[in-house]
Each structure stands twice: as C-alpha cells, then as structure tokens.
Amino acid sequence: MSGNALITRALLLPSLVTGLSVPEWDLLVRQGRRANLLARLAHRIIEQQLMDRVPPRPRSHLLSALRMADRQSSAMRWEVECILRALAGVDERVILLKGAAYLLSDLPTAKGRTFADVDILVPKQRIAEVESQLMLHGWQGTHHDDYDQRYYRQWMHEIPPLRHVKRGTSIDVHHTVLPESARLKINTALLFQSAIAVPGHGRLYVLAPVDMVLHSATHLFHEGTLENGLRDLFDLDSLLRHFGARPDFWKQLVPRATELGMRRPLYYALRYCSKILNTPIPVEVINELEPGKPAPIVSSMMDFCYQRALSPQHGSCSTKGSRLATTFLYIRSHWLRMPFPLLVQHLLRKAMRNSTARAWETLFTPAPEKPEP
C-alpha cells in the first residue's frame, strides 16, 4: 500500500488531497489522466465535499475530466438505446457487459468512469442474426482481411468489432467471455441462465452480481495490455465493496467460480484488490480459494508483474522491471488465449503480413501505444 502511486492513494483516501503540495498536484493530475481515473477522483472528492479545498488549477482539470465522463455516460445510455432498437426484431435477451452494465445497473462503479465501446453478450446461435440486424441499422464490420475474419470467427469469443457509420461508436458482440481457444473453459450457459433484467429496458440484461465480479476478474487477468489495468482493478474493488454488503454474496462467490471455471482469475482479483487497494475480503473466502492456488514461485512472479502492471502507465510510476513485467504479461495473455501450435501459427501469419521487423515487435513488445486521438 505504501508503495502505491499517488493517484491510488488519493482515490483510497480522498482527504489526502487537502494536504498536497503544488508539485504533488501536478503529478496527481498527470497520473489520474493517464490511468483514466481523473474523473473518478473528481467524483470521490465531490462526494467527500472537499472540492472547495482543491487549488483552482487542478480543480479545473478534475471538473473537466468529470464533465467528459458525464458526457460519455449519457452517450453510452443513448448508444444502448440505439442497440436495443436495432435488435427489436431479434427475440433474444441482450446482456450488457463491463462499463455499460455498471452504468445501466446504476452501480457506484460507474461514477466518474470513462466509457469507450459497448460490449454485449448473446447466445452463439444468435450471433448471425444479431450481426445482420446491427448491419441493417448502420453498423459496419471493421476487420475485412480474410485471416482476421477467420481468427475472430473461429477462435475468438466475439465477432470483429462493429462501428456505426454515423456515430462512430463501436460495439463488441460476444457469445462467451473468453476465446474459444483459451486454456480456461468457461461454462457460458450458466452465465445466461442467471442474468438479471435491467428494470425498464425490455430485453436488456446484466450478469448476476457474482457473475459480474467473476467476469470482470477473468477479463482483467487475461488481458495482455494493461493500459487501463488500475482502472479495472478499481472497478473490481468497487463491485466487491458494493455487492459484498449483500448477505449471500461472499458465500456464493467461490462455489460459483468453481462452477464456471473461473477460480484462478478470482484468486488473482482478490489477491491484488486486497494487496493494492486494501479491499475488505472475508478470511473464509481467502481460505476457500487455498486449494488449487498457484505454486509459490508462480505466485511471486505474478506479484512482481502485476504490482508493476497495475499501476498507472506513467513515467513517474515506472520502476525497474516495469517493461519486463508488461512484456511478460503480454506474452502470458497470448499463451492463455490459444494453444501453443495455434499461437505460433497466428504470430507467423502476422509476421508474414507485417514484414519481419514488425513481427519481432509483435513477439517481444507489448502493442505499441495508441496515439492520442
């Protein structure tokens, strides 16, 4: 905890901001901006009625970020509405995942959160129908290359992202939560069975609380580029604190993880939430996860990597081994995503297409940083 980045400490204890020096404010705004957590910090500061005590310059950045996040929330609600209209003719439930689900369920997790794409989950046998309805209503495919198409459709858990021609918004249509080729096999049917309706939105559903946490954990701990890693860890922390207050939540969590095949990601989620964010987790739950936990050497390697990767991807937070950690987690994510022969085939294919230099990059460095829009 004490080694945490300033933004992490400020989010955990907003009263900290009343005693910051000017250079600390400068750093806090930069880390918050980079980690996509500035608006969440603004929200926390307002919640604690401390905004008056923030100096004017940093305050305008906090409020500016919050304004942007608010705008993204309303755009997201509208986008979900448009998706529902487009899918009116499909007789099937539409399950929202991640950010959109937190927002439409009015969870505290959505407060001050930034949003980009909408993720939905529909049964595999409905994918073609959903895709064609979306295309009829203005969404277009993005990956036109034959190999990419096959890569997505044969091995992935989603079809290539669709982009709306007019609004420029993206939607990821999933039929399960991990790639078909992944090592971890998920019992997707169970997720569908327990989904719960979003009141007032017809056929709109979200995952049940326990499943929502498990999905969030699985997603984060299979991710190869953790640009939003800290933000996603705060999402988990917020979900655990919120749902953890419900009577049966903790009792259901581990049995459900076992049933769905998500024990390992849950183990990591709880470990790093409590290590980095001090999330309160009942000791019985920790004990329940003891059997089948990673070997000590694996565990210490993962600690090394995640404690570095789950901090803001900002110059001020990079320590010895940061690069090694991100590279390792990038390779690990590919390792988890597909069996080794397929992985080799996939990377070779990418290599041939992109020229040799790019291929080595693909193999040994995390995806290049996206330019600012």
Place this chain on the structure above:
Amino acid sequence: MKISNYSHEQLTRRLEGGELLLDLKPFVTRIRSNIPGIARDIALMYAGFETCPEDAFADFHVAVIRESGLLNWMKPRARFYFDGRPSFIPLPVSQSFAMLEWGLNWCVAAHGHQYLIIHAAVIEREGRAAILPGAPGAGKSTLCAGLINRGWRLLSDELALLDLDSGLVCGMCRPVNLKNASIDVIRRFAPHAVMTGPVPDTTKGTIALMRPPEESIAARDAPARPAWIIVPDYSPEASPELVPHDRALAFMLLAEQSFNYDIHGTNGFAAIARLIDACHCYRFSYSNLEDAVRIFDRLAGGCE
C-alpha cells in the same frame, strides 16, 4: 522572468532539461525539447511571455524530441509527446516549432473543458470582441493578422475560449498561423511584423508564424465581451461587403466549429444561444485587407 530575458544558451538548457514553463494564460505548459531551432523560434515568438518557476503547476507537459534510428539520421524527424506519450506522427525536424504549436492547440482542445472551445479567431477593440469563425481557407487567420496590425487586439487566431458563466471570451495571444499566399500578403501589408521563416511542405502547405503586437501580448490576461460574430469569406475578386448573417446559421456554425460543444450538453447550447443573443452577426466578403481595415474600423466606431 520573461522569455526575452533568457540568453539562447539558458533557453536551450531549460528546454533540454524539460524545465521551461511557459505561461500561456490561462494555461501553463511545461516544454522539453532537444531541437536547437525550437529555442530560437520560442525566443522570437514568445519574447513577451512570462515563464513560471520550475515547481509551479503545469497544465500540460509536452515535448518535441528528435526521433532516433538510421532512417532519422538521413532525414531527421521529430515527434510530439504529451506527458511522455508519443502523439501524432513524426514530422521533419524543420516543422518542429509548428508541431509544438499544433500540439498545444490539441492539448487545450482535448482538456480545457472549463471553457466552450470554438475554432475561431478573436480580436477586440475598445472592450468589444469580434469572433471570426470559419472553415480553413475562409481567410480568418489572414484577416485577423491584418487587423491586429492596425489597432485591433489579438486574443487568438484559432481558439476562442468562452467562459460559460461570465459569457466572456479569452484567447492566449499565441502566434498567428499564416499559410501559403497569406505570408507574402501580410509581409507587404505589415512590413514590420515579426515572423518565423517560412516552413515549406507541411500538411497545410507552406506556413509561417507571426508574433502578435506588443500591446496584444501585454493585455493577454484580459478577457473581452463578444459583440460581433463575423463569418469571413475571402475570395480573390470579391468586393468588400459586410452583410447581416442569419442568426440560426451563425448558431449552427459556432456549434459545428466547437471542439467540445457535445461535452457541455445543454450548457453548451445555452452558452451559444446567449452568445448569439449578445452579438450582431455578419458575413464579411473581402479580397483586400485595406478594405477590411476600413470596414472593421467603422464597425468599431459604432456606425453599424
């Protein structure tokens, strides 16, 4: 301390160490660069601007750094960094200062949501501001450059920052962007204006930057009350004409030319509505800057 008080060596050292905090009121920018030409252009264009102490709060941390690698040894290129992250594509080193300027515009447009930010030039005379919105090529920078050399005060040639509460507009009084034929037009029109050397082959053609007049820089803190929205319309044969412009169209143009209209939601709508209500809206066609000066002076004199 003012930029003009730094020696070339001091400025270069500060830039190399990333310790140059330029006070662009209302924003402070911390700049790092290892490109020698940038110190020269900053000294030329920002001479009258203050710097801040090294431990001051910087709104934006930017850098323009020479790219490394064999390819760049033969054809040197530089890249803009926003807080350590490479942004935009690398450009030839000769375009470094222009890239810094464009990068700064992006920083403001992407983060300054305490304002409604409109892509427009703003000039002021006797407390009343004229906002000149318009698509690139409509001649707003040229018009603005001409008028500020004849007694109008420059607020901005590109970014109008509208305060939603007060309805006042501010700019940063940064250098004016001149493109292609405009460069010679302004050189002839205002022979004493200070300009950077022309930089050919940019995405916008040949460009040069012009330093705003001293009086504008001295008053750059002061916001102004908008009085006119004037849509410039340059065409080589046009006779000078200032005609009332449809208010609804002016509204739509401002909304369309705003970088963050959508982010402000209903407040943005209300702010533009208030702005339009408070202003006379005109369309101004011209082909000659002397005509423009005459007509704008008459406007400021209260004849229209």
